[in-house]
Amino acid sequence: MTKIKENSTRNENKQLTAGWCPVSYVMNKLGGYWKPIILFQLIEGPKRYSELRKAIPTITEKMLIQHLKQLQEDNLVLRTATAVVPPHVTYKLTQAGINLTPVMEAMANWAINNRENN
Amino acid sequence: MTKIKENSTRNENKQLTAGWCPVSYVMNKLGGYWKPIILFQLIEGPKRYSELRKAIPTITEKMLIQHLKQLQEDNLVLRTATAVVPPHVTYKLTQAGINLTPVMEAMANWAINNRENN
DNA sequence: CAGAATCCTATACGATACTG
DNA sequence: CAGTATCGTATAGGATTCTG
Numbered sequence: 195m196t197k198i199k200e201n202s203t204r205n206e207n208k209q210l211t212a213g214w215c216p217v218s219y220v221m222n223k224l225g226g227y228w229k230p231i232i233l234f235q236l237i238e239g240p241k242r243y244s245e246l247r248k249a250i251p252t253i254t255e256k257m258l259i260q261h262l263k264q265l266q267e268d269n270l271v272l273r274t275a276t277a278v279v280p281p282h283v284t285y286k287l288t289q290a291g292i293n294l295t296p297v298m299e300a301m302a303n304w305a306i307n308n309r310e311n312n
Numbered sequence: 313m314t315k316i317k318e319n320s321t322r323n324e325n326k327q328l329t330a331g332w333c334p335v336s337y338v339m340n341k342l343g344g345y346w347k348p349i350i351l352f353q354l355i356e357g358p359k360r361y362s363e364l365r366k367a368i369p370t371i372t373e374k375m376l377i378q379h380l381k382q383l384q385e386d387n388l389v390l391r392t393a394t395a396v397v398p399p400h401v402t403y404k405l406t407q408a409g410i411n412l413t414p415v416m417e418a419m420a421n422w423a424i425n426n427r428e429n430n
Numbered sequence: 431c432a433g434a435a436t437c438c439t440a441t442a443c444g445a446t447a448c449t450g
Numbered sequence: 451c452a453g454t455a456t457c458g459t460a461t462a463g464g465a466t467t468c469t470g
Contacts, residue, residue: 205440207370207464208345215368216423217352217416218345226442227326227336227343234335243452250333252325254444259453280451281450294422298335300415305334308408323460325444344462361432372464377433398431399470434469442461449454 220297223268228253228261233270233291234298240274240286270294338415341386346371346379351388351409352416358392358404388412 211218224230235249265271270291275283329336342348353367383389388409393401
């Protein structure tokens with residue numbers, strides 16, 4: 195009750211590391227499992243929320259929304275909503291997000307080659 | 313007590329996704345926070361355990377060892393130990409690990425540019 | 431030197447149900 | 451259609467101590 199959060203060494207390592215390691219700077223924004231997968235789906239162009247769900251059928255709605263929000267906060271994804279009566283919301287990459295596509299493409303290439311080689 | 317693990321839908325999504333999404337195939341091996349950072353440190357060449365610790369001062373030993381083991385299991389890193397009396401252990405990238413370096417380099421490039429742009 | 435062991439907490443993730 | 455809300459579990463990650 196009275197303990198609010200006096201101590202949070204948790205995540206401090208990550209913040210610190212991000213200061214000097216460029217890769218960890220990226221991992222602070224792309225960490226976890228789903229974010230690169232979502233970004234990968236947006237490379238080809240803007241997608242509606244429902245399209246993203248169909249494109250990634252194994253993700254739960256909670257994860258999709260949650261990570262989309264974080265990606266917006268990190269300025270990697272832009273959300274555009276038009277207030278019509280079935281709501282219409284699209285997500286697309288920001289410039290920073292577009293600049294990140296080589297990362298996902300390098301991943302995809304590796305996956306294709308590595309799968310063959312095994 | 314009698315419940316052993318009858319149900320593990322957890323991770324099934326990830327396995328399934330890996331089947332059709334190349335990026336998620338990679339995330340199954342590189343998921344989490346530290347693995348890309350470790351691999352990044354090994355790009356320039358083999359390193360001893362203690363060198364890795366110094367190179368990534370914010371990681372705990374547990375995390376370092378644990379992820380090095382998983383990277384070995386995924387055949388991305390090779391461990392070489394010589395049984396001398398202070399033990400001498402080096403880690404280096406396998407060919408599959410080397411093939412992954414464009415991913416980390418793309419991350420590093422993005423980090424450098426994105427930091428400037430903000 | 432290179433780790434293993436133990437204990438603990440925070441967060442990521444998932445299932446399900448509900449809503450403007 | 452595009453979310454929210456709630457609840458539960460599994461895993462990631464960290465602190466500390468010990469060892470061949």
